[in-house]
Amino acid sequence: MFMISSINPTIKAFAVLIPGILLGFTFDVFTPLVYFIFILLVTFTLTDIPVIKWMKIFSPFLLVALGFAWMTTLYANQTFSYGDVLFSLWGIEVTTGSILTGISLAFRSLCFVALSLLFALTTDSTKFMLSLMQQCKLPPKITYGVLAGYRFLPIFQHELQILRQAHRIRGIGRTRGIKGRLNQFRRYSIPLLANGIRKAERVAIAMESKGFTGDTDRTHYHKMTVEKKDWLFFAMIVGTFVVVVGMSYYFGYLNIFGKQF
Amino acid sequence: MRQEQHNRTAMLQVENFSFDYENIEKPLVDQLCLTLYENEVTLLMGASGSGKSSLALCLNGLYPDAVEGFSSGDIYFHGKNIRDLKKGELNQHIGFVFQDPESQFCMITVEDELAFTLENRKIPGSEMSACISEALQAVGMEDFKNNKIHELSGGQKQKIALAAVLLLEPELLILDEPTANLDPVSSLEFIGLIKRIQKERGLSVLIIEHQADDWLELVHRVIVIGKDGKVIADEDAEALFSEKQQLLRQEGVFLPKQFTDSSGLEWKGDSPPLPTNEIILSMENMTFNRKGQSILKEINMELYRGEFIAVIGENGAGKSTLLQLMAGLLTPKKGNISFMNQPIERWNENELRKRMGYVFQNPEHQFITDTVYDELTFGMKLNGYTEEELEVTAAHLMKQYHLEKHRYSNPFSLSGGQKRRLSVATMLDETPDLLLFDEPTFGQDASTTQELMHMIRQLKENGTTIVFITHDMDIVDMTDRAFVLYNQEFAFAGEPDKLWEQEHILQQARLRLPYRIRKQQEAGVVYDLVH
Numbered sequence: 196m197f198m199i200s201s202i203n204p205t206i207k208a209f210a211v212l213i214p215g216i217l218l219g220f221t222f223d224v225f226t227p228l229v230y231f232i233f234i235l236l237v238t239f240t241l242t243d244i245p246v247i248k249w250m251k252i253f254s255p256f257l258l259v260a261l262g263f264a265w266m267t268t269l270y271a272n273q274t275f276s277y278g279d280v281l282f283s284l285w286g287i288e289v290t291t292g293s294i295l296t297g298i299s300l301a302f303r304s305l306c307f308v309a310l311s312l313l314f315a316l317t318t319d320s321t322k323f324m325l326s327l328m329q330q331c332k333l334p335p336k337i338t339y340g341v342l343a344g345y346r347f348l349p350i351f352q353h354e355l356q357i358l359r360q361a362h363r364i365r366g367i368g369r370t371r372g373i374k375g376r377l378n379q380f381r382r383y384s385i386p387l388l389a390n391g392i393r394k395a396e397r398v399a400i401a402m403e404s405k406g407f408t409g410d411t412d413r414t415h416y417h418k419m420t421v422e423k424k425d426w427l428f429f430a431m432i433v434g435t436f437v438v439v440v441g442m443s444y445y446f447g448y449l450n451i452f453g454k455q456f
Numbered sequence: 457m458r459q460e461q462h463n464r465t466a467m468l469q470v471e472n473f474s475f476d477y478e479n480i481e482k483p484l485v486d487q488l489c490l491t492l493y494e495n496e497v498t499l500l501m502g503a504s505g506s507g508k509s510s511l512a513l514c515l516n517g518l519y520p521d522a523v524e525g526f527s528s529g530d531i532y533f534h535g536k537n538i539r540d541l542k543k544g545e546l547n548q549h550i551g552f553v554f555q556d557p558e559s560q561f562c563m564i565t566v567e568d569e570l571a572f573t574l575e576n577r578k579i580p581g582s583e584m585s586a587c588i589s590e591a592l593q594a595v596g597m598e599d600f601k602n603n604k605i606h607e608l609s610g611g612q613k614q615k616i617a618l619a620a621v622l623l624l625e626p627e628l629l630i631l632d633e634p635t636a637n638l639d640p641v642s643s644l645e646f647i648g649l650i651k652r653i654q655k656e657r658g659l660s661v662l663i664i665e666h667q668a669d670d671w672l673e674l675v676h677r678v679i680v681i682g683k684d685g686k687v688i689a690d691e692d693a694e695a696l697f698s699e700k701q702q703l704l705r706q707e708g709v710f711l712p713k714q715f716t717d718s719s720g721l722e723w724k725g726d727s728p729p730l731p732t733n734e735i736i737l738s739m740e741n742m743t744f745n746r747k748g749q750s751i752l753k754e755i756n757m758e759l760y761r762g763e764f765i766a767v768i769g770e771n772g773a774g775k776s777t778l779l780q781l782m783a784g785l786l787t788p789k790k791g792n793i794s795f796m797n798q799p800i801e802r803w804n805e806n807e808l809r810k811r812m813g814y815v816f817q818n819p820e821h822q823f824i825t826d827t828v829y830d831e832l833t834f835g836m837k838l839n840g841y842t843e844e845e846l847e848v849t850a851a852h853l854m855k856q857y858h859l860e861k862h863r864y865s866n867p868f869s870l871s872g873g874q875k876r877r878l879s880v881a882t883m884l885d886e887t888p889d890l891l892l893f894d895e896p897t898f899g900q901d902a903s904t905t906q907e908l909m910h911m912i913r914q915l916k917e918n919g920t921t922i923v924f925i926t927h928d929m930d931i932v933d934m935t936d937r938a939f940v941l942y943n944q945e946f947a948f949a950g951e952p953d954k955l956w957e958q959e960h961i962l963q964q965a966r967l968r969l970p971y972r973i974r975k976q977q978e979a980g981v982v983y984d985l986v987h
Contacts, residue, residue: 321564339572343562349606350558360785361821364814365882366806366838382824389820389868394559396522401560403518404552406576406624408544416571416584 197424199242199313204323205330206425211310214436218303222275223450224295226443227302233435234309244316252316256308260301268297274453299450320345326419336409343398347391354390358383464493467628467660468515473529474685475507475514480526485511486685487529492628497654497661497674499693502681503708504872504901508664509555511681512630515662516550517541548577551621555633557613566592566608566616567601573623591619595649610771611642615649622653628660636666636898639770639927641966647671666901668693669712669971682707708903713930713971723909723934728916731763731936735797736890736921737782742791744774744781751777753944755791759890764916765923766932766952769941770966775925776817778941779892782923783814796889810839813883817894819875823867828859828878831867836885849885857881857911873904880911890921897928909934933970940965 199207218227238244269284271293278291321342328338367379443449449456469491476483484507492498492515502508513519517538520527531538538546554560563569570588579587592598595615600608605616614634621629631650635643651674654661663671668678678696682688688703689696697704697715704711737759744752751774759765767775780786781793784800793800795812816822825831832853833846841849854860857877862870867878876896883891897905909931912922924931932938933952940948940955942965948955955961956973969977 321568339562342564345564346561346606357816357818358821360780360783361814361816362824363785363805364783364809364816365822365824366809366835367824385868386820386823390818397554397556397559398562400513400518400522401552401554402562402572403522403544404516404547404550405573405620406544406547407572408576410544412578413575414578414581414584416568416575416581418581 197241197428198317199237199428200317201424202317202428203330203419203421203425204318204326205419206421206429207314207318208323210429210432211314213433215307215310217436217440218306220451221303221440221443221449222296222299222453223443223448224299224302225446225448226439227299227306229439229442230436231302231306231309233439234306234313237432238309238313242313242317244312249312249316252312253308256305260304260308263304264297264301266297267300268293271296322417322419325415325417329415329419330421332411334409335407335411335413339402339407343395343402346398347394350394351387351391354387355383358386464496466491467494467534468492469532469535470515471530471532473511473514473527473531475510475520475525475527477510477523477525480528483526484685485514485681488681488685488687490679490687490690492660492662494627494660495658496676497663499668499671499675499678500662500664500681501666501668501678501709503683504666504904506681506683506707507685508681509632512552512632512662512664516552516630517546544576548624549626550628550630551624551626552630553614553617553621553632553634555636557610557617557637560617561605561613561620564604564606566597566603566605569605569616570620570623573620577624587623591623594622594653595619609642610637611639611646614638614642614646618646618649618653626659628662629654630662630664632664633666635670637771639966640929640968642771643927644670644968647674650674667710668697669714672712672714680704680707680709705902708901710902710905713975723913728764728913729762731760731921732919734761735759736761736763736795738792738794739781740792740794742781742788742793744777744786745789746777750944752781752788752941755946757939757946757949759921759923761889761921762916762919763921763937764912764935765921766935766938767923767925767941768927768932768938768965768967773941773965774944775941776894779814779894779923779925782890783812783892784808785814806838810835810886811889813888813891815879815883815891815893815896817896817898819879820868822879822882823875826866827864828854828862828867828870829864831878831882832885835882839885853881853884873900873907876900876904876908877911880908884915887918888920890923891915892923894925895927896924897926897931929968929970930972933972940967 214230218230221227238249239246268289269287275296276290276293280288280290281294282289324338324342327333328335362382367382440449444456470488473485473488474480474483475485488511500508500512510519513522514527515531519525533541533546533549561569563572567588570591571584574584574587588601589598592601595618597612597615597619600612605613608616635646638646647670650661653659654674663675665671668675672693675693677691678689678693679687680689680696688707689700697712701711701715735758739755739757742752742755743750755778767778769775777786781788784793784803787801795803795808800808823831825834829850832850836846836849854863857880859874859878859881862874867875870878896908900908915922924935926932935952937950938948938952938955939946940961942961947961947965948958956969962968
């Protein structure tokens with residue numbers, strides 16, 4: 196089998212995006228649960244992401260998903276609050292329907308997070324941009340603009356830190372109140388922006404001085420190609436989703452926007 | 457100095473060329489005429505803000521379009537007007553290395569950055585790998601092909617920038633203060649590299665530089681642009697620097713030391729007073745880590761009242777970190793720092809900032825208000841001065857630092873030298889006991905640097921202790937004591953004269969001798985090692 200890191204990034208993005216969006220329409224528990232298990236299987240067999248690392252990034256989202264589920268359970272609208280009343284809390288009646296809808300939402304969010312991680316942790320950001328340029332005809336000006344932007348993030352962070360120190364030296368910590376806070380924000384933003392614009396201008400000039408014109412006719416060092424295995428991956432991720440929805444329908448679980456099929 | 461005669465073929469001709477960012481009536485670059493020749497190395501000098509960099513960017517056709525500036529007159533490349541060339545065509549004949557190593561790359565890794573140039577030239581993908589290896593070899597960086605650019609040192613970045621530009625196979629190389637950010641040895645290495653490549657490939661080179669000294673042996677001729685934006689000298693270096701010293705001084709241009717017989721940087725008149733033995737700041741077994749990595753280990757130092765100190769070492773040795781620790785901006789992992797005999801963490805923030813000043817490398821970072829006057833009085837207002845006191849002190853500071861005319865200017869709109877003066881002046885509303893400077897002379901012209909040293913002397917006379925981070929060995933030579941950071945520790949602490957005898961340390965920490973000592977050695981004067 197292939198490793199997911201070797202899949203063409205554009206194809207990978209679509210393979211992850213399509214089931215991600217379609218899952219949003221399923222309101223039963225079965226569909227997202229089965230698909231979630233499938234994504235976990237893919238994540239831990241076809242990639243070399245260390246389990247610990249994955250857990251570390253994933254676990255905060257688990258809490259968020261639980262929060263979502265709880266809120267939905269309490270405040271499910273009429274379409275979803277079918278079934279028996281299980282218990283009532285602060286005058287809100289919780290029914291089987293609302294609990295199932297809540298759990299479904301939790302699994303949907305987890306699916307989305309797992310799919311995103313599957314993409315983000317196996318994709319080189321530079322290659323993703325290059326692939327968008329080569330496969331999706333994204334203009335080189337935007338592609339290289341974004342790539343140059345990647346380099347800016349750590350520089351910006353460093354700059355903000357120095358700015359904080361410099362202002363502390365000037366005694367800014369001594370100004371108080373909401374007005375003082377507002378002024379402080381303004382004081383940070385002007386030099387940060389001024390420097391940011393100046394740096395961006397310099398990079399743009401440096402790029403042009405190396406003969407960059409934004410012309411779409413250029414050769415490629417990293418030739419991004421779409422091969423059979425990329426389509427195979429696409430078919431696997433999207434195909435499994437179709438199969439899962441089919442199964443769900445067959446067993447009578449499928450629920451789209453509160454409509455049982 | 458290069459004197460050999462050769463047949464000159466014109467490459468780039470500039471005729472009556474003017475350029476300005478806003479208004480062509482009183483242009484920054486005014487009616488310029490000059491010619492660059494094939495296989496010739498030209499040095500372009502002039503005070504800060506005289507339009508050298510702008511002119512250089514006009515030469516390769518990026519300005520005035522990129523900044524929506526105005527220009528008039530013509531530039532010809534091999535006889536063709538550059539306006540008639542296709543976009544990007546001229547850039548492939550002219551390679552440009554910029555001053556700031558940070559902001560001239562657009563890719564993450566070295567190999568991708570070099571490939572970017574080749575892709576622009578539409579070189580087939582299959583040939584790129586070989587080209588990249590060759591370019592890296594030319595600049596001696598063949599082991600860094602897969603490294604990330606932001607992890608390299610300043611000197612290494614500049615070499616990569618040069619490699620990227622060499623892949624254009626340019627006929628003309630423009631270097632805009634390429635060594636300004638580098639430590640002394642990296643700077644010399646880079647100059648040596650340019651010299652070798654120029655010889656091998658027979659390139660034309662145009663160098664923009666404030667400090668001509670180290671470039672002189674490869675320079676054929678020098679062009680000086682005056683403050684009025686006109687060419688005021690265009691001749692070979694020997695003639696210019698020996699005959700027109702007066703003119704160059706007026707223009708604020710650094711004279712190469714070999715022509716003035718001094719570094720130009722020395723105390724005028726009597727030597728300044730010696731430091732007293734009152735301890736201002738002390739560090740004991742101070743250790744600092746960042747992200748689990750040891751930055752400074754077991755540092756001990758004591759600074760005395762009225763002392764002038766230099767902290768030196770190669771890029772990334774931890775000099776700025778040390779300064780931030782002194783200022784109480786960072787907290788050490790272990791050990792004690794005391795300021796005026798009181799642990800720094802026990803100082804009231806308000807009081808501490810009054811008695812200690814810090815001038816950052818980029819003056820803009822320190823500006824917080826909209827006018828020069830507000831900027832100067834900001835600290836005083838916080839300390840509850842009366843309106844009258846504010847007026848008197850601010851007027852005094854503006855006079856002393858030549859900022860009277862700019863009372864209502866926005867600090868961000870000042871020139872480089874003015875910004876530097878303002879950033880120092882804002883620290884002086886009360887006479888501080890300790891003043892810390894992070895590379896204050898970086899990117900400054902001769903007159904700004906001399907002014908700064910004049911300020912330092914006055915401060916020192918008033919009993920302020922001054923700490924400089926610098927790469928300029930001639931400034932180090934003027935200090936009372938120098939501290940050399942190497943391998944997270946002080947490899948040396950003591951008088952600079954003693955440091956100049958420690959060849960091993962100088963080599964390790966990538967430092968070099970100041971001009972004064974080099975000259976003595978060249979002249980064969982027996983240097984008294986015992987002193």
